[in-house]
Each structure stands twice: as C-alpha cells, then as structure tokens.
Amino acid sequence: MNAAPALGTAPIDAETLEAFVYEEARLIDEKRFDEWLDLFDEDGLYWMPLTRGQPDGINHTSLFHEDALLLRIRIERLKNPHSFSQHRPSHCQHVLQRPRVETRDDEAGMYVLRTPFIYVEAQADDQLLLAGVSWLHLVRRGGRLRIRLKKVELVNCDAALPSIELFP
C-alpha cells in the first residue's frame, strides 16, 4: 500500500476500501510481515476474541490481543533462526468473501469493513482450517489508510485448538 497515491480528504470509495482488505490479507499470506505491520496505526490492535460477543480483551483472555509492540515481537521472532517451531515453516492462505463497508464516517475518515473468510495454516503434513469474520476498522491518516483495529471472530473461537503460528 505504501506505493499507493496519497488519499485526499474526499470520501474514500468502496473499491479503494475493498482493495485495502485484499492487500492486507495478501501481505500476510506472502509473509511480508513488516509491510503488514506498517498498515497498523500507532495504537492499532490485532484482536482475536476467545468467546463470542466478548466485550474486551483486558478482563478476559483472547487468542490474540496484540498492540504494535507485541506484533513486532511476534514478527521478529519469526525471523529468529532459533524459532524452533518454525524450522518446518508455517504457510497460510486467506480466502476472502467480498468485503462490505459496514459503517463510514467520511468527515473523520473512519471506515469499518466486514469480511467473512476461510483461512488455512499449514505446517509440513498438518493443515489447520479456520473460518470466521474479520472486521477492519480503518482510519485515514497521513494520506493513507491505517488499521485501528483488526478483529477476527473465529467460528470455533472456544474450541480446543492446536498452535496458530501466523495471523488469521
């Protein structure tokens, strides 16, 4: 997205917003994690609740509830040659349904998109299939869109799960 032309102050059309969602997933799937992290606002959050309708990630455990620092630790760890759980590297693929703009506030430059998805994470002979709905809360800042919140609601968030090592 860095190469995209700077956004003005005019309302952002749905196509541009949808393209952002597709690109965000693609950066993960292509393991361009630094570029992915760069999409997040300074106070951005990547949240995957542990239960349905979970009000927050502070008083209740989540699967992910990561600010920029925790995401950075995760991404740097993946580059560390002593990340033994990644000596057989994990690979992932998002398959997205067309995103829909759920709310827009053009004046504030804030948009919320809802995207149902299927996500596969594979490691050697094991394959994990997850599905759910991803909510992207975007804000226009410094001439581009940034993620305030990516909230991933898994269909089976409360199931017993094996390791999830990448980013659904």
Added chain:
Amino acid sequence: MRPYRDDPQRLRALVREDRVHRDVYIDPEVFELEMQRLWRRAWLYVGHDSQIPEPGDYYTTTLAREPVIMMRGQDKQVRVLMNRCAHKGAQLVSATHGHCEGGLLRCPYHGWTYRLDGSLRTIPLRAGYEGTALEETQAGHGLVGLADVVNYRGFVFARLSPQGMDFADYFAGSLSSIDNMVDRSPEGRLQVAGGVLRYQHDCNWKMFIENLNDTMHPMVAHESAAGTAKKLWAGQSPDAPKPMAIEQFLPFVNGYDFFDKMGVRIYPNGHSYTGVHFSIHSAYSAIGEYEQRLEQAYGAERARAILGEVRHNTVYYPNLTIKGAIQSIRVARPIAVDKTLIESWTFRLVGAPEKLLQRTVLYTRLINAPTSVVGHDDRHCYRAMQEGLHAQGNDWVSLHRNFSAAERERIAGDYNGTSEVSMRGQFRAWATLMESGS
C-alpha cells in the same frame, strides 16, 4: 514378550532411579494402564467450586477420559457424578456449564430422571420393570457417584478408584501452594474468571507435567520469544515504564544461575514446586491499592508473608499445575498416548483490584494460548520428543541431573532449582501407582 499388564516386573523395570524407558511416553499399552491404574488411584483436580455457585449448577469435564459432572446439590455440597445415564449410558448433560431446572437431571433419550445427588427419581412407565431384576442393578439406583471427593478451599479433587490414599496424605504439604493462592485474595476467596484456553498438544501428558518444573529449558526453548522481546526492549531508556507484557516475557531468558538459585521443593507422591526462594514472577511491579487491601485484611506482617511467597509452578501430580503468584492453573487432560489437551484457567482474587485479573489474563494469553509464542516453543519441543523417542538404539530418557544416592532414602526436601529431582519424584510416584492389584 508378555504385555505389560501381565508382567509386573517388566512394567516396574521401565523406571529406574535416574532414568526411564522410552515406552513410558510412546507405548499405547502403558498409556492404557496409566489411565486404569495411576489416574484412577491418584487424586485428580476436577474443577473449582466457583464454577457452580448455586444448587443445581453443574460443570462437565473428563477425568482420565471418563465423562463426569461436578454438581452442586440442594444441600450445597459439591459432588462428582459419572455423566452416564443408568439406563443405556447416554451422557445426561452435554453443555460444559449449566443449571438443572427443577432440581433434577433428565436423560435426553428416554426421560429417566435423577435427583442432584444422582439417585434415581422416576422412569416413564415404571410398571414395565415390575418383576424384573432392575432393582438389583446399578440401573435401579441411579448414577454412579464418586465417594472420594474433597473440596479444598474451592479446589475440587476426586479419586476415581474406591481404594487409594487419603487426600491429606496424598498431597500433604504441597497444599501450601493452593493456600498461598487463595490467601492472596483479601477475602480468602477465588473465582474462576477470564475464560479458559484449550490447547491441543501432540505429546504424552507426562512431557507437559515434567516441563512445569524443568528450569533448564526456558533460556533455550524460549530464547526466540523472550529473547526477541528483550532485544526489542533494550532500545528503551532505562526509566521508561515497562509494559506488563515485557515484565512477563523477560524473566524467561534469565540465566542458568537464576533458575538454579530459585530452588525446587519436592513432596512425596510426585508433587513439587519450583521457586522456593524467588521466581520469574518476583519482579513484577506492585499494583497500587492491592497491598493495602491485603494489609487491611490480614495485618502488615501476614500480608508481607503472603506476598513474599512467589512460587513458580506447583505440580499436583498427575493433572494439575498452579501458579499461585498470578492465580492461574493448567489442567492436563490425556486423550491418547501422544495427545493431551491442556486447559488454562485464571482466577479473580475476590476483593482485590481488577488489575490483578488483567495481569493473569495477559500472562495466560502470552504464555499458554494456542497463539502464544512461548507455547509454540514448548509444544514444538514436546512433539519433537514424542517423535524422537521412536528412534531405536537408546531406550532411555536421562533424568540424571544432580541425582544423589541420598534420594533413595528420602526424596522430599529442597534442592537446587535446575535439578531433575522433580521428575525423579514423579516417576517414583508413577512406579507405585502403576503396580498391579486394586
């Protein structure tokens, strides 16, 4: 070769004082015997009584793969009943938590009903059993309830086998870790809160349990996670306030000396705890107001003593491990010889600031979740052992570190933190609990 079931000497020979045969981890028959012997004779953690506050409230789980209901009766007593209709065996309730309307359990298949203590109440068209031997069988009486259930300060334990050690003899002094966790509440009360993480592991249950007092692995296995956190934080000015997550990650890469001096205390029957003198939880920032509330409740001296006890992991062999210092527990649920489910639960310290709950919620997510980078490291190592132990040519797993002949006489006591004595203690209990006979 005769199966282990019929050959007590061969089974006994799997465990030596300083090493164990790889079959204890990879042989399906040994696993089945563990479920039938060790896990039935040991005291198992079932659940916490705050999960079922009212009469008729229940919580379902498994003990050694057997489905059970932890039920609060009309008399407020907590019972553990087999989740199996006396008639044809259907599980009576399938939700994890629930409430029995009208004070009775009703089978979803043929409508047999039971009182909350498990006794049979009604059978539709009961006349159809007249003249039959129903009354002479368990079906005529109701659900099988466990006779040996103890609610220790909210922690409910049960023994599946009618024969075995008394609760107090089995756990003895190790219960002081539960005491410390409960005492950390100004009201002396814990409540399950913050959700439960359920993490599938491709390993034998013992690998997980052993790891809880294994202090030689964090600086190696967790270097990539905690070491990365440390490196990223190193760029900060020294007086920058440390985020709680950084405080929690960094001690995982403390040096060998730290973990050695931390100490480990061994009790009989496989129980132990690391962190006799201090632990990875010792250097957390104080949470304002909490200490005052504790002092108001207990007096300054006693409050200091409670907070001064900062144990690392206590193992209640074979299925419970606890972290009193941050009020969290993990429960091992064996599924197969190479499959174990680990549940992580957190607690609210009743009467303490909510920040304490937030701290344990953060910790359990960072360390115990299926998404945890620390969890990934551990799980990888367990699985690597589970697969590696299929190699032939070396049948033995070494537990020699700091072994001393004095352990033969008496293993209970205090040792240096990096000793493998806790694992030797577990296998000593294993050998006894695996003996043939009732």
